[in-house]
Amino acid sequence: MLVYFLVIIPTLLFAFFVFTYWQERKYRRKPFYRLSDVGWQRLAPPPEEELVHSVALIGDVGALATDGSDPVINLVSQWQQEAQDKGTMVFLGDNIYPIGLPEEGHRHRPTAEARLNTIIKSIAAYPGKGILLSGNHDWLKGRTGGYEQMLRQELYVREKIQEPEVYLPPNGCPGPSEIQLADGVLLVVINTQWFVQRGEKPLGHKQDCPYTHIEEFFVELNRLLKRNTHQQVLIAAHHPLYSNALHGGKFTVKQHIFPLTAMHKRIYIPLPLFGSVYPFYRRFFGAYEDMSHRKYKQMRKRLLRIFHRYNNLIYVAGHDHNLQHFEVQNNHYIVSGSGSKTAFVKKGGKATFTLEALGFFVVNFYANGQAWLECRTVAEDTSLGQVAFRKLLPMHA
Structure with a gap:
């Protein structure tokens, strides 16, 4: 019996980890498609x-x-040149790593300012719309003092670009903010960081927010969606509601065996079994920015309860550093968070498409009422980029 526990069980566990690791290495950085979407290359959108x-x-x-x-x-x-003035670019938060825009004199200020200026330059040179949202890093990684940090970034952007809709929702409020992008196409922006933020966060007229209680936000969001069922509605936020990646509790075998690589990618100290404590904690209890955390779960539950009442909503977020698409109860949920970093994403589950690569999603709306999703990624062998996935988003009655 002792031999069974000391030899056979460890051998089986080792074989399992090796097989799983080989499977992960086999599909990492390769696109996963749901079976019905495998032949997506044969489908073409309407004329430009x-x-x-x-x-x-x-x-x-x-x-x-x-x-x-x-x-x-x-x-x-390249997308700007194609879309011209018929486009809107939305930056989905975490605009500046690691802690947003700090005060003058801070050691991170020069780099933060340079990165923000690069985004501002891209917006200023474009004849269409440009919008920034805030994410957890823009709110000082969710810590106390994050509200002030976010306001500093918003003020900086607004001073550079004199457009009222360039930073939404304004003043760090929950939202929802709505913009009519075109006839029949509505953009709704919500501030999901508000719900998981520690410390001060704005609410009430004294802080230029329209609500005195957060329940009023959910009521208004439902009303907004109800009176716009005749339109195609795109909802932009920072936190995803579905994810096959880190914030959704998905970890690689490597992260179980070498958990210290989460602190630094070169700390390869094997801690089997003990190393699984951290991934299991993140999956079932969660940090503040994980779906399993109490505050995140409450926000997600309330939002999905509202969204499931409607059809044809397109909800897009960042947060996880990869590209994902889910189709759940006649609505579409997108993760487009690989604007500067990439991270592991698990295939399968409820996902119709996943990919670990630098890039972003584009949603194109056409005169015939169709909406097409397009995943554009950085190609290693060309400066033109490539389309990694394209899909007609089904519209349900």
């Missing part, structure tokens, strides 16, 4: 002249290069 509006959804660009060589910003420039 029928385009009503194009929305580029770019998340987590906080570590972008500021010398003009950033591959994702260059990919955005």
Whole structure:
């Protein structure tokens, strides 16, 4: 019996980890498609002249290069040339790593300012719309003092770009903010960081927010969606509601065996079994920015309860550093968070598409009422980028 526990069980566990690791290495950085979407290359959207509006959804660009060589910003420039004034670019939060825009004199200020100026330059040079949202890093990684940090970034952007809709929702309020992008196409922006933020966060007229109680936000969001069922509604936020990646509790075998690589990628100290404590904690209890955390779960539950009442909603977020698409109860949920970093994403589950690569999603709306989702990624062998996935988003009655 002792031999069984000391030899056979460890051997089986080792074989399991090796097999799982081999499977992960086999598909990492390769696209996963749901079986019904495998032949997506054969499908073509309507002609370009029928385009009503194009929305580029770019998340987590906080570590972008500021010398003009950033591959994702260059990919955005190509999209700008195609969309012209029929487009809107939405930066989905975590605009500056690691802690947003600190005060003057802080050691991170020069780098933060350079990165933010790169985004501002991209917006200013574009004839269409440009919008920034805030994410947890923009709120000082969710810590106390994050509200002041976010306001500093918003004020900086507004001073550079004199457009009322350039930073939404305004003043760090929960939202929802709505923008009519084109006839029949509505953008709704909500501040999901508000719900998981520690410390001060704005609410009430004294802080220029329209509500005195957060329940009023959910009531207004439901009313907004109800009176716009005749339109195609795109909802932009920072936190995803479905994810096959880190914040959704998905970890690699490597992270179980070498958990200290979460602190630094070169700390390869094997801690089997003990190393699984951290991934299991993140999956079942969660940090403040994980779906399993109490505050995040409450927010997610309330939002989904409202969204499930309607059809054809397109909800897009960043936060996880990869590209994902889910179709759940006649609505579409997108993760577009690989604007400057990439991280592991698990295939399968409820996902129709996943990919670990630098890039972003585009949603194109056409005159015939169709909405097409397009995943654009940085290609290693060309400066033009590539389309990794394209899908007609089914519209349900």
